[in-house]
Amino acid sequence: MRLKKGSKVEVLKKSNVPPGSWWCAEIVSGNGHTYNVKYDQPPSNISEVIMERVPRKVIRPCPPTFKGAGSWVPGDIVEVFEMSSWKLAEVSRRVSRNHHFVRLLGSSSEFKVHKSFIRVRQSWKDGRWVLIGKDSGKLNNDKLIRPPKAGLSPKSGFSCLYMKA
Secondary structure (H helix, E strand, C coil), rough: CCCCCCCCEEEECCCCCCCCCEEEEEEECCCCEEEEEEEECCCCCCCCCCEEEEEEHHHEECCCEECCCCCCCCEEEEEEEEECEEEEEEEEEEECCCEEEEEEECCCCEEEHHHHHHHHCCCECCEEEEEEEEECCCECCCCEECCCCCCCCCCEEECCCCCCC
C-alpha cells in the first residue's frame, strides 16, 4: 500500500494498553520510512489537533468492515472503539440485541458497548487483510483454537471511525 498525503490510516500506539491500540489518523507528509500523521479524534481532555511523526511499520490502512461479524458470543476476542482508539477486548456477555459487555485485554473491568463499536480482528500482512477470527486468541488444552471461516464476508467500506467535533 502506498501512503500519500490525505490517506486515512490507523497508527499503532503501544503505550496505552497492552498489546497496544489503533488510532485513526490521516497522512500529512512522509518520505517512505517515517510519516507525519494527524490524529482524527484526540482524547477528550485535549482540544488541539495532535500531529506526530511515526515509522512506517506502525501504520496500516483502515481495515474493511465485515457483514455478519455482529453475532458476538462470550469469549470472542474483538476490537472495541473506546476512548478514541481501537483496543483488544473479550466479549463478556450480551445485554441486548445491540449492546454487549466487554473487558479490555489486560483489564478486569467491564463496560457496555454498542455493537457498532465492535469489529472483527484483522491483520495487515504483505499488502492484504488477514481475518484473525473472533476467538483466535483462546487456548484450549494449550492448543490454539482455529478461527471460524464461515459467516463473515467483506462489505464495502472501512472501519476507521471519523467523528467530527
